[in-house]
Amino acid sequence: MTDVIEAEDLRRSYAGGFEAVSGISFSVAAGELFALLGTNGAGKTSTVELLEGLARPTAGRVRVLGHDPYAERAAVRPRTGVMLQEGGFPPDLTVAETVRMWAGCTSGARPVPEALEMVRLGGRSDVRVKQLSGGEKRRLDLAMALLGRPEVLFLDEPTTGLDAEGRRETWELVRELRDGGTTVLLTTHYLEEAEELADRLAILHEGRIAAEGRVDEVVAEQPAQISFTLPEGFTAADLPPLGPYLGTTGEIRLRTSDLQRSATELLVWARDRDVELYGLDVRSASLEEAFLGIARKQEVTR
Template sequence: MTDVIEVADLRRTYAGGYEAVAGVSFSVAAGELFALLGTNGAGKTSTVELLEGLAPPSGGRVRVLGHDPYRERAAIRPRTGAMLQEGGFSPELTVAETVRMWAGCTSKARPVGEAMEMVGLGGRSAIRVKQLSGGEKRRLDLAMALLGRPEVLFLDEPTTGLDAEGRRETWELVRELRDSGTTVLLTTHYLEEAEVLADRLAILHEGRIAAEGRVDEVVAAQPSHISFSLPEGIAVGDLPPLGSYVRTGGAVQLRTDELQRSATELLLWARDKEVELRGLDVRSASLEEAFLGIAQKQEVTR
């Protein structure tokens, strides 16, 4: 697959010397959905703005569709779409007027009605922007990003303000775009969103990439959990030597990097000893645990 986004040792330093992006490198293949995750201040938005050509990098190299997005913006702008965190539309215009005005500035724009229907605003065309809910304004932002049938789509927190139904409808639309060949770069605070949508992801912390890969690869770096309660008369010391057990009250938890083997041996031990493991819960690590683990590790090493 051809890489349509290439980032090498990318840096962005603001006035005063603050380095928001401190040597980031990654690539995104054609038709791939790549998610950038990170806590507030991790450098996500600063990185995306450099990819969108809104500012020149302080160092390093970035290419989108083979072009420098800042110096060759005219070559790539008609081929990309961007959904910013806030669109800044005129509050007095209606939804249809806003889309029509934007379409007039867009090369080979979709029909206005099609763009509104794609994001679920077909029935709100006559409503003024100031009367839209926060979630509806995000839908309008997405419609603007999709007007030019982009080859590369930048989505910065696309489902902020949406209810659960709206979020899942947006996920389905993003999947359809990806499946049709659109390359998507997504930033989000919703870890479930990244887990559901992303082909690959990177977790940023303090301007650097702390983890990168497929969701299962990033998650696999974190231990899984087995938790249960022991009956009276059975001590933690009686359990098979599978690792470090932690007992809190009546509950016991085992963290393991070999979930299947540990669970099998624990169950075989319980069968042979005729011990009931009440409330048994066998759970793989999650993206949330990987995310928090990276953030906490970085805090400890400061």
């Protein structure tokens, strides 16, 4: 697949010498959904603004659809959709008036009713923007980003303020757009959102990429966990030597990089002694654990 977003040794500094983006490189293929994750201040929004052409990099190279999005904005902007964290629409216009105003500045814009139905705002077209809920305003932001039928879609925290149903509906819409060939770059604080949607992701920490790859690849770097209640009369010293156990009696936890082998040996151990491991819980690592593990590791190595 052709890469439609390319960042090479990208850097962005602010007044006073603070470097928010510290030499990151990644690419996004056509039709791929790529998620940028990170704690507050990790550099996500600063990076996305460079990709959107809203600012010039301090150093490095960025290309979107083969063009410099800042220097060649006229070639890039009509082919991209951008959903910022806040839209800032005129509060006294109705929803339909707002979309019509935006459509007047957009080449090849979708019909207003179509754009509103895509984000489930068709029934709110005559409502003033100031009367919308926070979640409805986010859906209006998304409608604007989709208005020009973009080839590349930038979504900066798209489901903030949405309830669980609205979030799931937005996920389904984003999947449909991706499946239809739209390339999507997503930033989010919701790790479940990245797990559900992303083909690949990068985790930023303090302006650098700390991990990158498919969700399963990033998660695989973290240990899995087994927990259970040890039967009476046994201690952790009686268990098979699978690694350090947390706890000596009662509740036992084991972190392992080989979940299948460790779980099998524990179950064989219990069978041979005719005992039950109460509350047995065997689980692979999650993206949340990978995310927190990276943050902890960076703190320790400072």
